[in-house]
Amino acid sequence: MKYFKFFLIIIFVFIFQISNAVENDLGIKITKNLRCLICQGQSVYDSDSEFANSVKILVSQKLKEGFSEKEIYIFLKDKYGEWILYEPEFNKNTYFLWLLPVFMFLLGGAIVFKIFILKKN
Amino acid sequence: MKIKIIPFFIIILFLVFFGVFFKGLKNSNIYVPSYNFEKEIPSFTVSLFDSNNEINSDEIFNENKYYLMNIWSSWCVPCREEHQYLMELSKVKNLEIIGLNYKDNIANAKNFLDELKNPYSSIISDPDGLIAIEWGAYGVPESFLIYNKKIIKKIVGPLNDNLVIEISELIK
């Protein structure tokens, strides 16, 4: 019983966190989520390449113009494709990506559950 | 009978995985943002290289001819190598070459052109690299073949013999 209560609290906290998540500097958060396209596996934030520096300037400019985080991503996606974003969006291309692990978790839970239901019989 | 379904299903699953990986090997993994359709050129205001006048993109790509916009810098080594092809193409009648000077120092850029000659009918200044981003470029050199304010072909990397032939074919 105690364990179930813990689980409920955890799920509640998870939902809470998603709505409360605040990054101190939005520019940093955005550039950390952008791939440096001429580097091999670095974010725009981490990279010092010409492309990365230009994107950093672009992001701070757009933020000053009042673009939201999402709007900046849409702008860059239009130019470079979804590949530039490190966090995959949740659209028809990525349903399986996000849901498959969750499904695996539930499947595992079902198996664990089954082991104990079986024993009770 | 029921028990046999699981092995069967698993084997099919792995066969599918094999197929996907096999096909994946064939695909190139060099990512080039692809244009499957003709894209409109971006609209922007920018200052010219040699004057400091501001000009709008509409004015540059106005006429009924082909344009090749070439992104270049004096510090870019492959740009030196492709320059001869640009000089070659600058002689073609219905093709005009526009230069985008990318994150460059004006003095160095001028020296570059003095040394290797100037194929550009006009040159746009892009000190921060923002205009290049508008075009969806990410490196230098890159070139865009334009007609009727639409991008027909995007070339990533320096020009070579094959590409020059391709361009010549396209502008006939």
Add this chain to the structure above:
Amino acid sequence: MFSLIGFYSLVLSSSLSFLIIFFSIKNLKNSKVFDKRIIFFTFLQFFLVLISFLGLIISFINSDFSNETVFNHSHTTKPLFYKITGTWGNHEGSLLLWLLVLTLFISLFIIKSRQQPTRYRILTLLFQQVIIIGFFIFLLKTSSPFNYIFPIPTEGLGLNPILQDPALAIHPPILYLGYVGSSIIFSSALSAMSLNYISREWASHIKYWVLVSWIFLTLGILLGSIWAYYELGWGGFWFWDPVENVSLMPWLALTTLIHCVIVLEKRLILTSWVVILSISTFTLSMCGTFLVRSGILNSVHTFANDPERGLFILIFLFTLIFLSLFIFFFFHKENHKINNSVSLISKETSIIINNWFMMYFLSVILVGTVYPIFLDVISSEKISVGPPFYNKLIIPFLIPFLFFMTIGPKLKWIKSDIKDRVYLVSFFLISLLLSILIIKNLNLKFLFNTILITFAFYLFFITLRDFFVIKNKNLSQIVAHFGFSLFILSILFNNIFTTEIITNLKVGEVYTSKKIQIKFENINQKQSQNYKSFIGKFSIENDKGNVEIMEPELRIYNQPNIITSEADIKTNLLSDRFITMNTVQSQDYFNIRYQIKPFMFWIWLSVLLIATGGFLRLFKRYEN
């Protein structure tokens, strides 16, 4: 000359495989005594591969550029240490290293398995030879390290300077020891399954291989992260890059396997699952090899991309998979007669729950790494799956995971009441209060972080208490779990308290903020064996008046002609100070990045502790 010796030694060694297989099959039919010839040939095979490997090393040391691999990856001005370690810093050489470790481990297996049934030993050898032959064919046909080029160049192309680092030099051998260990587990599981030998005795025996493999894999991954931190210059050590993920997946499978083998050793349950895990671990290692070397993935550390090699590994990998599937479905019998009862609250339960979470983490990483390939093939869309994905899906689940890790070991086998409820609860409250205090004082609104830190502290305190109270009984598990709690805590605090300053400075300029003053004193030049360096001197003063001098470098290597930025990192127990200096195109100032990164040392130490836990287990005397 040495390359020639190396080549023929390799060819000879490969031909031994057929002899070994022939005699093994013969011996299986008449298996009273282990045929000594098989043992002899196996040892000989290892010896010949060793000669081959030494031949390659000597070729590198001599800068023998008639050898194509040496030409492609070495240079006369490279320091001797890196000439030697450059032997395995390339595709062909690293494969030869694989073979070396494969043949070494199977020889060790023969020595260490004398107590085991003969047929089991022979069959394990047989399966292992299948793997060894696969590698031989791969090596000789597509990736020979002994290709001859003519005319002989006078100079080589050099080794990428970021690979010229001590941590990276030993990272592959250690890592491969882990991977190859898992190949023994693989062969052993297939063999035991075919002979219906999945039992408590088998579990006891294979446990040591699982532990050894796991320890090396842990250390190998640690070394890779240390290299990334010190060498790559962005101050991070894990990026959920495909190559990193590919080493983490077998590690997760192995960790799960350790826990299961411990159960299997005591009670005959979870047999199918142990077999599946044993097969999966090596499969994941091979799958990783495929992903990294075939060019199918983009990554910071892929080897030279070659689809032909990729195709070979792919076929090899799936041959192994289908072989295992076939044997599993054909031979494996679940033993229903054994009493499988497991009470709800018992150590078995907590291990099953551990498995549940570990497999979830594994599936997150597997899906994240492999999904872009599937999407690209099916719909030609290219997406990236980066750190935000993994963080979102893994971190929340760490909370219940840490909780079960804390109370799990406290439960008894089969059934127990939770003893010592008093201190279990009171420690939990202490952890909670401590976390709230920390988070509140920093005005951080993250309720989530509080809970995460609470549970990490909980594990931390409980294991710490156990260390002093229980002492020797379960020392390995206490140390390993304590290490893990320290790991989570260090990473959390590092993430929360890291500060970074990015600024542009010319020589002589100063950056000032409330807490820090950075002065760019000067730049000096220095010439080394194979590079020229520009060393910037910075004096950094904090608000307490302490001054620290840091000297990041820019290096211009001669061959290949690459410029690298070397960070200067100052470490103490509390934090690392990390500074890099980079040129800015067409400008006369430099871009300076200065970071204060707390608890880096504890991150490394905690992983070392985790490995130590496993190490201690090797010496534990089993108590009835």
